[in-house]
Amino acid sequence: MTTAPATTAFSHARGRRALRTRRGTRAGAGLGVAALAVVALAGCEKPTPLAQITVGDRTASTEAQCYEDGKDISNAELNACVEERAGASITVDAGDRVRIGVDPDIADTGWTLFVDGRPVVPRPSKHTYVTYSGDQFFNVQSPTGEPTQNDKAKVGIVEIDEDGNYKGAWSFDLKRKES
Template sequence: MTTLQSVVRRRRAVAVAGAVSAGLLVLSACDKPSPVATITVGGDSVNSEALCYNDGKALDADSLKDCLKNADHAKSIKVGQDETVRIGVDPKIAEAGWIVLVNGRPFSDLSKETYRTIPNGAFFQEQYGTGGTTNTLAIQMGDKTKKGFWSFKLKKA
C-alpha cells in the first residue's frame, strides 16, 4: 500500500467518525418528544404531542396556566351525527392514568387503558353542557397530580 492510499483511508475514517459524532451530538441536543394522544372519528384521525408535559412529573400552577393558553391552537376533527369518538393514548399516559375533559370539565373516570370510546351522543347536547358546534376535548395525564395535557377541538359535521 502506498503512502498516498494510507493518507486517503485515514482521512475517510476521520471524516466518517466526525460525521457520526456530529449526528450523535445533534440527537443528544434534541428534547425528548412527549407521549402522543390520538382522536379518531370514522376514517379520520388527528394526533398531538402534549400542550404541556414535564417528562411525567407534576406540573406547577404557572406551567398549567401557560400551557392552557395554547389550547386555542389544538388540532380539530369533525364529528358526524352517528359517529363514535375514539381516543388512543401512548402507554406512558395510560400508565400514569388519564381522564377526559370536555370544555374543561371532567367527563370520565380515571383510566389506565390505552384506548376508549365515547359515543357522539355525549357531544353537542345542551343537557350535557356540550351544546354548540365546537367542543374542546382534553386529555389530562394524572388525576390529582396533573402531569400533562393534550387538547383537541371536536367540530359538529
C-alpha cells in the same frame, strides 16, 4: 507487439498510499458525521407522550401542551395550558365513533377526559384506548339545565396520578361537520 510496463516498487507504494488515503478520508468523514449527530441530538428535547383522536379514517395526534417529564403540574399551570389553543383538531360527522388513544406511559399513570372543561368520567382511566359516540361531545347542558347542541367541543386529556396530581395535558378541537 506491445508489452505492459513493468511494475516497480515505486508504483506499488503509490497504489497502497492512495488506498490508505481513501480509507483515512472515509474514516474521518464517518467520525465527522457521528460527531455531528451527537451534537444534533444533544440539542433536542425528549418528545412528550402522544395522545390521538381517530374519527373514521382521520386521525389527529398531538404532544402535550403541558408536560414536565412525569413531574407534578400545578392547577394554575394546568388551567393555563388547557386555555391555550388546542394541539390538533378533527371533524366529526353525526353518528361517528370517536376513538381516543393515549401513549402507554399516560395510561400507566392514569388519565381523565374533559369536554369543554367538564370531566367526562369520574375517575382516571388506565386504558390506552376508549371509544365514544361523537354526538356525546356536542350534546351539552346549558347552565339552566336545558340540552343544547354545539358545533364544536374542546376535548382535554389530563394525565393524573392516584393522588390527584396532574402530570400532563393534551387538547383537541372537535368540530361538527356541517350538513
